[in-house]
Amino acid sequence: xxxxxxxxxxxxxxxxxxxxxxxxxxxxxxxxxxxxxxxxxxxxxxxxxxxxxxxxxxxxxxxxxxxxxxxxxxxxxx
Amino acid sequence: xxxxxxxxxxxxxxxxxxxxxxxxxxxxxxxxxxxxxxxxxxxxxxxxxxxxxxxxxxxxxxxxxxxxxxxxxxxxxxxxxxxxxxxxxxxxxxxxxxxxxxxxxxxxxxxxxxxxxxxxxxxxxxxxxxxxxxxxxxxxxxxxxxxxxxxxxxxxxxxxxxxxxxxxxxxxxxxxxxxxxxxxxxxxxxxxxxxxxxxxxxxxxxxxxxxxxxxxxxxxxxxxxxxxxxxxxxxxxxxxxxxxxxxxxxxxxxxxxxxxxxxxxxxxxxxxxxxxxxxxxxxxxxxxxxxxxxxxxxxxxxxxxxxxxxxxxxxxxxxxxxxxxxxxxxxxxxxxxxxxxxxxxxxxxxxxxx
Numbered sequence: 001x002x003x004x005x006x007x008x009x010x011x012x013x014x015x016x017x018x019x020x021x022x023x024x025x026x027x028x029x030x031x032x033x034x035x036x037x038x039x040x041x042x043x044x045x046x047x048x049x050x051x052x053x054x055x056x057x058x059x060x061x062x063x064x065x066x067x068x069x070x071x072x073x074x075x076x077x078x
Numbered sequence: 079x080x081x082x083x084x085x086x087x088x089x090x091x092x093x094x095x096x097x098x099x100x101x102x103x104x105x106x107x108x109x110x111x112x113x114x115x116x117x118x119x120x121x122x123x124x125x126x127x128x129x130x131x132x133x134x135x136x137x138x139x140x141x142x143x144x145x146x147x148x149x150x151x152x153x154x155x156x157x158x159x160x161x162x163x164x165x166x167x168x169x170x171x172x173x174x175x176x177x178x179x180x181x182x183x184x185x186x187x188x189x190x191x192x193x194x195x196x197x198x199x200x201x202x203x204x205x206x207x208x209x210x211x212x213x214x215x216x217x218x219x220x221x222x223x224x225x226x227x228x229x230x231x232x233x234x235x236x237x238x239x240x241x242x243x244x245x246x247x248x249x250x251x252x253x254x255x256x257x258x259x260x261x262x263x264x265x266x267x268x269x270x271x272x273x274x275x276x277x278x279x280x281x282x283x284x285x286x287x288x289x290x291x292x293x294x295x296x297x298x299x300x301x302x303x304x305x306x307x308x309x310x311x312x313x314x315x316x317x318x319x320x321x322x323x324x325x326x327x328x329x330x331x332x333x334x335x336x337x338x339x340x341x342x343x344x345x346x347x348x349x350x351x352x353x354x355x356x357x358x359x360x361x362x363x364x365x366x367x368x369x370x371x372x373x374x375x376x377x378x379x380x381x382x383x384x385x386x387x388x389x390x391x392x393x394x395x396x397x398x399x400x401x402x403x404x405x406x407x408x409x410x411x412x413x414x415x416x417x418x419x420x421x422x423x424x425x426x427x428x429x430x431x432x
Contacts, residue, residue: 008156040403047158
């Protein structure tokens with residue numbers, strides 16, 4: 001599984017990255033988290049940051065609750 | 079030692095004048111409003127309309143108006159501008175967004191109104207708009223060849239047109255209630271004891287929250303409050319620090335220094351104000367107390383407006399980010415346009431409007 005966080009490095013983006021890391025740890029998953037800060041690269045997927053991609057698919061925009069992040073990642077491994 | 083103590087004291091006095099006195103009647107409702115806008119306004123729908131094929135007469139005003147509401151701090155401005163540009167929008171709307179969002183967003187306008195006066199807030203928005211249209215047009219014309227080539231590639235994208243509304247009626251009423259909460263204390267009690275303003279504020283915010291509890295789900299309310307908290311977390315610490323520094327500067331600066339440089343409404347004063355604003359970085363909202371302090375030392379209204387616009391609207395880090403996305407040539411053109419237009423608008427407003 002490949003996870004990408006899109007965001008220019010603002011506090012919100014860092015929070016989303018933290019939530020994703022925590023979810024991966026708790027689910028015992030090995031996945032690479034990549035934080036994409038290049039606006040050109042971000043623009044390929046979305047207007048609004050932060051956003052989270054799982055395997056290239058846009059799954060989250062904004063900062064949801066931790067439970068929601070975990071749920072989305074859990075769904076993806078099934 | 080005494081001097082140092084006095085400086086620290088003026089820092090705290092500035093915190094009281096610019097923040098403490100405005101927390102209930104300006105900052106809290108303004109942050110709640112900004113949070114509600116982010117939560118309930120559908121960004122993607124609006125941004126879709128800004129596509130490259132859209133006519134200038136629609137896309138220019140639309141991007142100017144939407145940037146008032148959509149982006150408050152620079153960390154959202156840059157990705158949205160890049161998004162407009164790389165996802166099929168024209169160079170015009172992208173640069174309009176890049177300029178208007180920091181120079182004249184909803185939080186900045188409200189705070190400028192509370193601190194310097196509503197005439198200044200109104201001119202800030204009008205001039206930001208006019209400047210942005212000129213910037214958009216000029217950028218389009220200067221880079222027209224490149225643009226034609228570039229936009230061709232995008233022509234097919236984003237044709238699917240689902241009917242999604244920009245905002246729901248219930249959410250719109252909530253936004254209106256928040257605006258009333260924001261305006262009521264200052265308009266119903268223009269002069270009078272502070273506690274009367276607080277009472278008016280409490281009544282209207284009570285009504286607003288009652289409305290929210292009846293008509294919105296718990297989840298939506300939580301999301302709204304969360305977004306509000308984000309704004310507070312990101313903006314407030316920098317605002318506190320910035321205002322404290324402004325207070326200290328106020329203790330050091332002298333009228334004899336400011337007046338020859340920024341006094342009156344000469345074209346040179348506007349030029350200096352524009353340069354100061356364009357080079358230095360101002361955290362969101364700090365430009366208002368800074369300009370207010372300089373005005374106490376004799377800065378004219380025209381240069382003040384120029385600084386209010388270019389302060390948050392442009393800075394060295396901002397130009398660097400712009401050149402990373404759009405290329406060095408466009409970034410330099412943009413910077414030059416801002417300095418020329420900023421200088422001219424300050425001079426014009428100072429001499430012919432105020």
